[in-house]
Amino acid sequence: MLSKNLTEELNLQVKYELYSAHLYLAMSAYCTDLQMDGFAHWFKIQAEEEKFHAMRFFDFIADMGGRVTMMALEEPANEYDSLADVFEKSLHHEQFVSARIYHLMNIAQTEKEHATISFLNWFVDEQREEEKSFGHILQQVKRFGGEALYHLDKELSTRTFTPPVIN
Ligand code: FEO
Secondary structure, three states, X not given: OOOHHHHHHHHHHHHHHHHHXXXXXXXXXXXXXXXXXXXXXXXXHHHHHHHHHHHHHHHHHHHOOOOOOOOOOOOOOOOOOXXXXXXXXXXXXXXXXXXXXXXXXXXXXHOOOHHHHHXXXXXXXXXXXXXXXXXXXXXXXHHOOHHHHHHHHHHHOOOOOOOOOOO
16 A cells, blocks of 8 residues: 555656647657658657556556555646757756656655566656657757758657557
């Protein structure tokens, strides 16, 4: 059974993951406005991943006998200076989410809540991958211009998301 503190913190993570989806849809809309349809698609797929993350927390709380409470989401930024600005801010947001996952892990370890530790391990690995992919695209966007940026847009338009099977 989850402690009150851990239940509240995991519940807060449902909100942060949904907020991530909200933020990435705002970024997708900005990219569409720039006629960068591949980037816009990439952020839409990222929003799908974030909803999947949110539902993993949602289901885990329920599986552990806890009660999920849905919370209001803040309005994300809708305006950006450039594609590089979008990726600077999205990487910064992912770093915030990673810090949140570490915070949850610290609580679970202090409470010796092994089911939660096992559950969170997947997110530790996932955050490492997310920071890597956002950082990689940021570096490309900063370095590329003209034709190369056009090719990157085409490459990002092929992204797909299939929810992983997790035991
Ligand atoms: Fe669910 Fe991108 O953190």
